[in-house]
Amino acid sequence: MRLPLLLATAMFFASPAHAYDVAEKSLDVLRADLDAGRVTSAELVTAYEARIARFDPTLHAVIALNPQALDQARQADVARRAHATHLPLEGIPILIKDNIESADPVATTAGSLALAGNVTGRDAPLVARLRAAGAIILGKTNLSEWANIRSNHSISGWSATGGQARNPYDPRRSTCGSSAGSGAAAAASFAAAAVGTETDGSITCPSAINGLVGFKPTVGLVSRTHVVPISHSQDTPGPMARSVRDAALLLGGMAGTDPADPATARADSLGHDFTSGLTPDALKGARIGVMRFAAGFHPETDALFERALATLRAAGATLVEIKAPPPATDGVGEREQLVLSTELKADMATYLASTDPAKVPSRTLADLIAFNRAHAAQELALFGQDYFEEADKTKGLADPAYVKAAAEAKAKAGPEGIDRMLADNHVTALVAPTLGPAWLIDPVLKDNFVGGGAGGLAAVAGYPHLTVPMGAVSGLPVGLSFVGTAWDDARMLAYGYAFEQAAHARQAPVLPPR
Known part of the structure; x- marks a missing residue:
């Protein structure tokens, strides 16, 4: 069942004016309200679906809703009343990008009409893990078709299946890609949080310009099985949320070893709690490298970056200037x-x-x-x-x-690139602006990225990259990137959390009235 019919269903079941307000609610608040009986999971599903019905005709962030979500929510409510389960994401609705399979009766299309009938009846392991953690899969989000790999001259956020996704801060502007719908949907509170995927920039770019925390984990922390692929060297799913803690909670529900994905062999050994290190003083005594070569592309973004650097210093970090990338990164x-x-x-x-x-x-x-x-x-x-x-x-x-290029790309981006910068400057993370603000959607001139040099090396190396809101340019969000070495995911989240708590830079979108 596709979105228009499901939207009609959501509107039919919509709660009255005094219904629970899901806008901007964190995972912790939702869980506390569920536990206290202030709301039920079924009411959350109904409220999110009603919000999608109201605002998504403008944003085109959601491709399809899960027709079984309400029944699954009711089952979660029964379990909660019986005190039978105590799961970290119990009864909380999550949206997933439409290149990730779920066992629900909904196609996984990657935005293409070629996959319109691709109802597989199987959960990607990351989805199975989310369900095991108690999450309700609310539906699938729009994306740049085929995760933005079909053409070098594409329009971010467009797919034949879902149409043109639009930015909730200004619907005339891009959501970036390829996790365009996940970015717009999470920012607009169409679900508690969303899952995206990245090959190079597809989580961090839409997160930054939609005012979100987006985390591209180390490749191998989250399984890629039953996710429509681009590259086994670089693909990874990751969380997109309105706070670092929400992203860490969602990551904990997704991460883990999958025998069908050899890259994940180490994942279980890292554990599944990415929240324990989230403290406001995590930056005290930290040495952070400032990637000046990835800044300087937009005066207003640069001004926010300088303010972010001052926040990092005030939080106890020592900043080390890095004016150029290592020569080995050429090519x-x-x-x-x-x-x-x-x-x-x-x-x-x-x-x-x-x-x-x-x-x-x-x-x-x-x-x-x-x-x-x-x-x-x-x-x-x-x-x-x-x-x-x-x-x-x-x-x-x-x-x-290919074999030569693959080996050289990994070495140049990782050991000879990011790791060299970390070691030579005695720092544990690198920071830069993620990119500039959202550009106008333009079918003629296509995408007009402003900046965006913070995450390329991390994408190729398969290393973690976190973006956190650092402010807004004329009401349009921009993000601060934290990049680290392989498997240092928890530290990047901890640094991002400490910055977030000191900066309080995120501003919620004001959605267009309907």
Whole structure:
């Protein structure tokens, strides 16, 4: 069942004017109110669905709602009344990006009409973990189609399935991509929090310009099984929320080892509590590297960055200026391009082979290219598929050029890049502006990113990258990035939390009236 019918259902079940107000409610507040009987999980689902029905016709953040969410919420209410369960996310509605499978009767489309029938009946392991932690999967969020990998000239936040996602701070402006709907939905309080995915910037960019905390964890902390792929080297799901604590709680529910994803072999050993280190004094005595080379692209953003640096100092951090990246990082982008295009072709074929051919006739990247040509009016009207076509020419995972590029990209971005900056400057994290404010949606000139150099090395290396709101430019949010070494996820969250508590920089959006 697709969104219009579900919105009508939500409006039918909407509570009266005195209903519980879900706007800006944190996970802790929701859990406390559930435990105290001030609200039920069923009422939360109804309230969120009513809010989506009211505001999403403008924002296009949600592709589909889960028709089983209300029944699942009622089951959670029964369990709570019986004191049968005490789960960290018990009865709390979460939205997930529409490239992540869930066992609910909802397709996983990656925004493409080619996957319109892709109802798999299986939970991605990260979704199974969220359910085991008590979460209710409320539905699926819009995204840049195919996670923004179809074309080098795309429009962030657009998909043939979901239309154009829009920024809740100004609907004329971009939500960034590819986790565009997750960013807009979490900012607009369409759910308690949302799950996104990132290959390079797809969690941190939409989080920053939608006024959210977004966390791209170390690749391998969260399983990628049953997530529509781009690259096994760089893909990772991650939390998008309105506070660092909410992001840490959601991460704890998602993270863990999955035998089907070898990259996650170490995940369980790190534990699942990412909140224990969240203290306001976490920055005291910390040495933080300031990536000046990733700033200086926008005067108003730079002014907020200077204020953020002053906040870090006041919180007890020692700041070390880093004016240029290590020379070894030269050429990372070119190598990343070959890695992503080669892995896209191979990994997509592996994913498509796991789907039902009666529901998903396309079995290869070449099939998807042909599908788009056959449905050009719906799929190719705004931009093409040049990246798909380039990727389809690659020679496979055994190609010596790919093998060399993959090894060199990882080394240059990680040990010779981020790790070198950390070691040479005796710092434990790197900071920079995530990027500038949201740009106007423009079908002619396409995306107009302002800045964005904070996270590229972390994406290629597979290292953690956290963005936290640091203020607004003319009412448009911008974020501060914290980047660390592999598996130092908890420390990045702790630093981000201490900054957040000192800065109090997030401003909620004022949604357009309907």
